[in-house]
Amino acid sequence: MLFKKLFGINNFTLYKSFSTLYDQYATLGFEKQLVFAEKVENKDWNIDLNAGTITFNNELSYPVQLLGSFSFAEKMWVWSWANQATKIPRKLLETAKEFRAYGKKRKIGELTRGSLKLAMTDIHSFGLVALGMFGGDGYYVGNFGEGALLVTIREPKSPAALSEEEEHLRILSVYPQFIAMFEIKAQQKVLKNYLSAKKYKFTEETDTHLIARKNGREIIGIFDEKGVLLQLKG
Template sequence: MSDSTALSAKDLIAQYGGIALDKQNDLSAVIGDNNWTVDLSEGVISFGDQLTFPIQIMGTFSHSSETFLWGWANTQSDLPENLLQQAAQLKAYGEEHQLPLFTTGQFECAINDVHYIGLIASGMFGSSAYYVADYGSGALLVTIKSEVVDKVRTDSPQRVLTVFPQLISLFEMDHQQALASYLKAKAFDVIMKEKELSATYNGSTIVATFDELHRLASLNGQLS
């Protein structure tokens, strides 16, 4: 991704990245080591014989060319229109807010950028999770909506202490903004100061400090 694209999307990954990455833990707990299959005519992804979830297609990543192709730009594959609604909404959002990440049909990227898009899309649309379905020569990025995944969601404050450091190690963002958004999405009451954040939920407290550039300096929890 170009610098301008990355900067344009930083607010979105900060707003949605924490809770979206949190949800990936729920998906992993549900699907385990099951292999995946996709049925585009039915609009579903299956993991083993018992788990089948509706999907929206974001796009595909090519390992050989290291490019991402948005679903709405993939005219050769004749993808079902009803599976491209979220991708089309992201394109419209990108056009409105001048975000090339969402409006450039195909662009060079790394596989980590595919997860970046997945986190933003999952967060924006309130999905249960996203999934990168690797098929050898490339990978299909989809969002998933499933009550099965939603039901295993945990409000454990402990997860914040593991998920958030992972998030900021993977992507550039305003750490203070990202942590506040993540905690609010998990129903914490958040109090912000210049270089400090404190949050409480159901008897648990999380306190974080930041440097002058809003980078995380410390993250601690008193968990009930």
């Protein structure tokens, strides 16, 4: 899959206190990222912190928010608001600071400590959740040799809106891809969060069934006793 090929994702180790936030927002972020990844595949990147933009192949340019950076040698993540070595313009720290404020309110240490020991794959979880929580159209992990930068991106122009039927069908495609790619234990909970974000109303919810409707369209999720998806239809 392009998403995995481009960003090298396997499984997140995920910290327990962050996992609830991940279950709530990551699928929505993944949906956006699938679209964005298609646009920048195999393209060289360059970031201009003063301009607040990232450019791909001198063709595509996007405004960014800088979430943080990861050191390959130390396996250390540093939030952008805690980075004392690089003079980062304040306008690029807004999303990272929103994360920190949320973490302080909910006592999520991964969002409030300036630096963290993480696996490289873990930082993608911050990108996915940021897209789901705070908006944006994609994120990018830029390898600069000694480490990598994580930025979120907004399209200069709003993407063309999908029809209701297209939105409905996209859910039936995105959710199975998401749980197949990542190790998701609370699969029914994750589907419920995703459908809630899409403004679906639930008409049935049991240990093994989840049924939701929106404007006459229906999605049915069937799960086993352990909450693992058996079938998704609509």
